[in-house]
Amino acid sequence: MERIYIGMGSNLADPAEQLRSAVEALAHLPQTELVGVSGFYQSDSLLPGQPRYTNAVAALDSSLAPLDLLDALQAIENGQGRERLERWGPRTLDLDIVLFGDRLIDEPRLKVPHYHLQERAFVLYPLAELAPVDLRLADGRTLTALLAACPFVGLERHPPI
Numbered sequence: 001m002e003r004i005y006i007g008m009g010s011n012l013a014d015p016a017e018q019l020r021s022a023v024e025a026l027a028h029l030p031q032t033e034l035v036g037v038s039g040f041y042q043s044d045s046l047l048p049g050q051p052r053y054t055n056a057v058a059a060l061d062s063s064l065a066p067l068d069l070l071d072a073l074q075a076i077e078n079g080q081g082r083e084r085l086e087r088w089g090p091r092t093l094d095l096d097i098v099l100f101g102d103r104l105i106d107e108p109r110l111k112v113p114h115y116h117l118q119e120r121a122f123v124l125y126p127l128a129e130l131a132p133v134d135l136r137l138a139d140g141r142t143l144t145a146l147l148a149a150c151p152f153v154g155l156e157r158h159p160p161i
């Protein structure tokens with residue numbers, strides 16, 4: 001079993017509901033246990049002209065291989081109506097493998113740790129709710145250092161439901 005963190009995002013078709021359905025689907029993955037879910041956060045899209053996003057992070061313990069997990073995540077995205085019309089376009093659901101145990105993965109379909117982790121407050125702050133305070137990434141960076149370099153700006157906690 002390895003501890004895996006999944007970044008979740010949606011900006012279409014009731015984003016908070018999309019994330020709740022995604023969590024439900026993650027909880028039913030084979031060889032996998034859902035360990036925790038962060039709070040939900042809203043923020044403007046990094047690209048202008050798109051609706052605001054709701055983001056959260058889920059923690060899993062899984063014995064799935066990374067590419068098998070990636071296939072399963074893409075099946076969940078597709079099951080929730082994701083259409084790949086344009087790269088970086090608005091989406092009903094985005095599920096990204098942010099961290100996978102202490103692995104460094106550099107394959108055409110999958111880079112872990114996620115490439116943009118350090119720039120994305122909407123991933124780092126929810127991750128920090130779930131991860132141990134002294135979390136060190138496979139590449140040696142600490143979560144504490146990434147948080148210190150990425151201010152909590154433009155993030156709003158999603159109102160409790």
Ligand code: ROI
Nearest residue numbers: 009043044045046047053088122
């Ligand atoms: N912006 C925010 N706030 N949240 C996201 O998940 C997100 N995802 C994207 C782009 C379009 C880069 N912007 C985002 O893919």
